[in-house]
Amino acid sequence: MKRIYLVIILGAILHSCDYFTIKNDTRQPVARVNDTYLYKEDLKSIFANDMSPQDSAIIANNFINNWIKQHLLLSKAQINLKNSTEKFEELVKSYREDLFINSYKEAVVKQYLDTEITNDNIDEFYDKNKQNFKLNEELVKLKYIKIGKNILNKNELIKLFRSTKKDDLDSLITKEIYLKSYHLNDSIWIKFSDVLAKTQILKEVDKKQLLKKGKFIQKEDSLSLYLVTIKDVLDRNDISPKSYITPTIKQMILHQRKLLLLRNIEETLIDDASKKQQFEIY
Template sequence: MMQPVKFSLLFFLLSCFVISCKWLSKDEEKPIAKAYDKYLYLKDLEGVVPKNVHGNDSASMVLAFIDQWQHEQVMQHQAETNVNIDNQAIQNQLETYKRSLIRFQYEQKLILQKLDTVVSDQEIQKYYQENKDNFQLKKPILKASYIKLPANAPKIAMVKKLFTSKDIRDADLLEKYCFKYSPNFSLMDTTWHYTEELAQIFPIDKLGENNFDNLNRIFEISENNTLYLIILRDSKFRDSLSPIAFEKENIKNLILNQKKLALINQMEKEVFDEAQKNNELEIYDK
């Protein structure tokens, strides 16, 4: 094996070849690395180093590529040495995989050309009603409004009053206040969230699940010189029926998958019937 200094020099020169794209046919045939009876050639490095990478960085990338290649060859050699290779079995598996891959690509092309991807609200509602047992919550979900403020933010009492008000003018005043003082707020979010999503925004774990049904009241949490004002607008507990709004995208995907299967099954029947019609299929007597 070459000394590290020679390796470094070789890798630098190789990277220069890659970057400049000055590939000489005689150099392409010279091996630059070996593992058992396998050789890596200069031409095998084409595309390894991006054109905008130069100097030591390019040399490092070439070195990493060669190192990875040798590791792969060592593991392959180890596997081939310690396994009784059944070439026919491997060939059968390759043929099976090839057939599956060709069929998969054909099915994907068929889906792109013919699948109706529009799923109506009526379809979603029907699926939800017929499969309610499949939409039981495994953990709580919440609708929450929140305001994040510095601990020294002014007029907190006024903010809390505006936060619980149903007057449109108060909502407008509160929004203007939040734009001025709050780094993060959501006053009327109607989206359902898992608690771990909300935990990325405010310390919801400090509320406790026993408070999740205390709706439309302000929870006040102070943490790290920050004040959080939180109102839970709605909640659903684990083992309860998940709201359709929360499951809408999931149901849409489920319906689309059903449509895909139906389209593929229809295609299979049509092509099989056509093959029978054209006498392309026969069963011989033994």
């Protein structure tokens, strides 16, 4: 479809102050498709306050072009799908009703849903549903650093990294300037796939050899030295640790509460309406 150019119309939008009347309507039209008009005031919401005249012209031109295309398609559809009009009206009615109902439900949930989740809530949910939380990939706890291959204090950094003393770890952290990248919190579980994505060189290591508790790996390329210590490993189909699955548990608890809240509201609504004889079943 050829682009519809509306330079003259845009000039009227941005510069003209003359008004003319169409069917006793003093609004200024900027485009028309059959008997449907687009007016200048309809474009007010599409412009930002700090927009230049050039940008305004481009935005207006695109909006008008899209408006014309949409209404031409709508007109063509109404002519060629005349037999489907009743079906479409039903769909529109159904959509309108669903929109009102869902908006009401969202407002109710926002106002009444209890969003406070305690550790006891998480523990109880985890214990009841533990078998549903099997891993579909490996998790690891690890330490990792990447340093320059030829830096002067390389041996010191390697010694600090391999140490299990907290003071040495703290000392290593203070030397962050020498670390090209690192992960030193080996108390949290991480997807093994994420580790490989960020440390491509580990893909050269056999997976079975890599995924061992206490495993230390030292690899290098032309520029860098990579050090990895695997503290712990969970295999595929192992039960996911609670600390790892906690965000998901919170979402599931909230979802259950939401469903229960809506169910109670619906039951209360029907009960009240029944008492007031607001509906009958024949």
